[in-house]
Amino acid sequence: MKNLTYAEALREAMAEEMEKDSSVFIMGEDVGVFGGCFGVTGDLVQRFGEDRVRDTPITETAIVGGAVGAAMTGSRPIAELMFASFMGVAMDEVFNQAAKMCYMTGGQAKVPMVLRTPVGGGIGAAAQHSVCNESWVVGIPGLKVVLPSTPADAKGLLKSAIRDDNPVIFFEHKVLYETKGEVPEEDYTIPLGKADIKREGDDATIIATGMFVRKALEAADQLAKEGIELEVIDPRSLVPLDKETILASVDKTGRAIIATEETKRGSFASEVAAVISEEGLYSLEAPILRVCSEDTPVPFSTVLEQAYLPSTEDIITAVKSSL
Amino acid sequence: MAQEIVMPKLGLTMEKGKIVKWYKQVGDEIAKGEVIFEVETEKITNEVEANFEGELAKIIEEEGATVAVTEAVAVMAEAGEDIEQVAVNYSKNESSKASKEEEEKEEAPKKKVKKKEKKKRKRIKVSPKAKRVAKEKGVEIEEVAKITGGKRITSDDIDKYLEAQVEKKEEETKAEETKNKQDLSQMRLTIANRLAQSWKAPHIYLRSEVEVDEIIRLREKFKENQEQAPSLTDIISKAVITSLKQHPNINATWEEDNYYLHDNINLGLAVAVEEGLIVPVIKKAQRYNLMELSNQTKELAQKGRNDNLDLDKLQGGTFTITNLGMYGIDEFTAIINPPQVAILAVGTIKDILYKNEVGEIREKKVMNLTLGLDHRAIDGAMGAEFLQTLKSYIENPALMI
Numbered sequence: 001m002k003n004l005t006y007a008e009a010l011r012e013a014m015a016e017e018m019e020k021d022s023s024v025f026i027m028g029e030d031v032g033v034f035g036g037c038f039g040v041t042g043d044l045v046q047r048f049g050e051d052r053v054r055d056t057p058i059t060e061t062a063i064v065g066g067a068v069g070a071a072m073t074g075s076r077p078i079a080e081l082m083f084a085s086f087m088g089v090a091m092d093e094v095f096n097q098a099a100k101m102c103y104m105t106g107g108q109a110k111v112p113m114v115l116r117t118p119v120g121g122g123i124g125a126a127a128q129h130s131v132c133n134e135s136w137v138v139g140i141p142g143l144k145v146v147l148p149s150t151p152a153d154a155k156g157l158l159k160s161a162i163r164d165d166n167p168v169i170f171f172e173h174k175v176l177y178e179t180k181g182e183v184p185e186e187d188y189t190i191p192l193g194k195a196d197i198k199r200e201g202d203d204a205t206i207i208a209t210g211m212f213v214r215k216a217l218e219a220a221d222q223l224a225k226e227g228i229e230l231e232v233i234d235p236r237s238l239v240p241l242d243k244e245t246i247l248a249s250v251d252k253t254g255r256a257i258i259a260t261e262e263t264k265r266g267s268f269a270s271e272v273a274a275v276i277s278e279e280g281l282y283s284l285e286a287p288i289l290r291v292c293s294e295d296t297p298v299p300f301s302t303v304l305e306q307a308y309l310p311s312t313e314d315i316i317t318a319v320k321s322s323l
Numbered sequence: 324m325a326q327e328i329v330m331p332k333l334g335l336t337m338e339k340g341k342i343v344k345w346y347k348q349v350g351d352e353i354a355k356g357e358v359i360f361e362v363e364t365e366k367i368t369n370e371v372e373a374n375f376e377g378e379l380a381k382i383i384e385e386e387g388a389t390v391a392v393t394e395a396v397a398v399m400a401e402a403g404e405d406i407e408q409v410a411v412n413y414s415k416n417e418s419s420k421a422s423k424e425e426e427e428k429e430e431a432p433k434k435k436v437k438k439k440e441k442k443k444r445k446r447i448k449v450s451p452k453a454k455r456v457a458k459e460k461g462v463e464i465e466e467v468a469k470i471t472g473g474k475r476i477t478s479d480d481i482d483k484y485l486e487a488q489v490e491k492k493e494e495e496t497k498a499e500e501t502k503n504k505q506d507l508s509q510m511r512l513t514i515a516n517r518l519a520q521s522w523k524a525p526h527i528y529l530r531s532e533v534e535v536d537e538i539i540r541l542r543e544k545f546k547e548n549q550e551q552a553p554s555l556t557d558i559i560s561k562a563v564i565t566s567l568k569q570h571p572n573i574n575a576t577w578e579e580d581n582y583y584l585h586d587n588i589n590l591g592l593a594v595a596v597e598e599g600l601i602v603p604v605i606k607k608a609q610r611y612n613l614m615e616l617s618n619q620t621k622e623l624a625q626k627g628r629n630d631n632l633d634l635d636k637l638q639g640g641t642f643t644i645t646n647l648g649m650y651g652i653d654e655f656t657a658i659i660n661p662p663q664v665a666i667l668a669v670g671t672i673k674d675i676l677y678k679n680e681v682g683e684i685r686e687k688k689v690m691n692l693t694l695g696l697d698h699r700a701i702d703g704a705m706g707a708e709f710l711q712t713l714k715s716y717i718e719n720p721a722l723m724i
Contacts, residue, residue: 254452282455285477
């Protein structure tokens with residue numbers, strides 16, 4: 001095991017896949033010499049050259065569109081959008097091109113691309129740089145969607161995403177970039193579509209993603225002191241979703257709380273809630289609860305931003321109301 | 324009572340369902356759990372099972388009809404009900420209800436709101452899991468709610484309820500292990516009631532030891548000379564009858580503060596039967612000689628044991644003899660069979676040694692007679708005189724002739 005940051009783990013995943021497969025390359029704003037806005041690509045341009053770590057103009061449409069074309073013609077591009085908030089610019093490429101090409105060509109064309117992009121607030125980056133827009137893409141058939149919460153998951157999932165023949169939207173949480181964690185020394189991947197039980201417990205199930213996995217684990221630590229044992233499940237890949245693990249856990253505990261940083265309305269959290277109510281209603285002892293951000297743009301003021309984001313305390317309150 | 328079969332709500336979002344197929348027809352007997360019809364919603368097709376048994380009386384909504392959830396689709400009659408009548412009544416009720424409802428709608432919308440609120444308050448909150456578990460384990464939610472009060476019922480509550488039920492049952496079984504409730508026959512209940520009533524009468528008891536060597540000898544003589552011989556009980560009966568003739572105040576009844584003497588001696592003989600005790604009565608027993616009396620007794624006892632006696636043969640007694648001698652009972656006190664005023668309890672025969680007039684030790688056979696008397700009618704002296712007479716006849720049966 002080695003101790004890496006989330007950003008380092010991602011970089012390692014890309015480097016390993018680029019060494020293994022010459023069709024893998026990176027493109028995005030400032031991914032080359034600058035090393036990425038959040039330093040994820042780092043020194044990769046020195047190691048693999050400017051052909052394989054390409055700086056692009058400031059045009060999300062071209063970045064994603066170029067990646068779709070490259071993927072359809074035999075490459076395995078890793079495209080990076082500086083902020084997930086900018087995905088709106090490239091949405092036609094995401095929604096109409098990347099997601100549908102395989103289907104519309106009857107499988108003749110594949111789009112084996114990864115679109116990496118950071119989500120999330122908490123760093124005072126304001127309304128246009130802080131969104132958690134998982135729900136934009138979770139509802140699009142033809143895309144896979146990933147959001148890792150630990151360095152080890154980040155590496156293993158990114159490698160699977162690169163090897164996958166479908167377009168994968170790979171969300172990263174900005175606040176997590178500098179967090180450290182144990183990462184296996186050996187070569188490994190983590191399959192898409194397999195949730196991870198981050199903590200076992202019998203009293204309530206928390207399904208949390210990204211940054212909120214950490215908050216859920218903090219809540220679990222505090223509740224354990226009161227004798228309440230939470231089971232914390234990180235789906236890791238939002239599409240495909242590991243329903244089986246979630247439903248089994250809810251069946252065990254009888255209580256489901258979904259904690260994500262998205263604004264609540266129409267969120268991925270809502271989708272999980274719908275799955276549980278459809279397929280696991282008779283496992284439930286209490287209403288399903290969602291702990292999500294307020295349905296407002298992300299405030300710039302740090303004080304307001306903290307009020308906007310659910311806290312560990314909010315998760316604890318939700319759990320207690322469910323018991 | 325006839326009951327409606329309604330369109331079930333098969334999903335949270337289901338508002339109406341289409342009846343695809345009726346599996347049952349009017350007149351069909353339907354068991355609980357049998358599939359009655361098939362419903363199609365936007366999502367699924369489902370078979371609907373009967374929640375209760377009965378006979379299908381009326382199909383309100385035919386195949387192809389789309390029906391809102393909880394609306395009636397059919398009417399089921401209970402076993403024994405005339406389904407045609409049920410169907411007609413249902414139609415009548417519905418039309419009158421409909422017009423009534425329309426009136427109400429126009430007249431008093433406020434009233435209706437109130438009703439709804441009332442209904443809401445009664446609702447029991449149950450978690451979906453608890454609901455499922457309750458169904459699986461056959462638990463009535465209403466029963467669980469009695470324990471949990473107003474709070475939402477969880478599956479834990481169901482488990483607790485079941486545990487409590489098991490404990491309760493165990494306790495009950497424990498109690499049952501030491502105490503087994505018996506089904507009582509009508510006869511037993513009659514005995515219980517009559518004797519409890521009789522016990523209100525103030526009883527006195529007189530006991531006398533009588534020598535029975537003579538009646539035993541008499542019996543031996545019968546045996547030597549003819550095929551059938553009277554039993555000792557028969558001979559005692561004959562002695563009782565003869566004595567009663569001399570003491571008519573004992574051959575009597577006490578009925579609601581009235582004292583009746585009877586011309587006929589109707590002799591009751593207590594007979595143990597499987598279910599308890601019966602007392603067949605030999606009517607006008609004074610008419611019979613010893614052998615006739617013996618035959619009458621045998622016949623009655625046999626009929627009694629075979630449960631073959633007319634009520635008439637069990638009523639109207641004026642005096643009763645009860646004998647537990649065959650069980651080795653030395654003596655016992657019997658409860659008077661009301662409204663009679665006396666009962667003779669006969670004990671077992673025993674050998675005893677005694678000193679005769681000249682001081683020699685001799686052996687003789689004796690038995691105890693215990694006369695029970697209703698003191699309201701008979702005083703001790705009257706009873707004693709009767710017992711004395713009886714004793715003399717038993718000890719010297721020849722005197723009866």
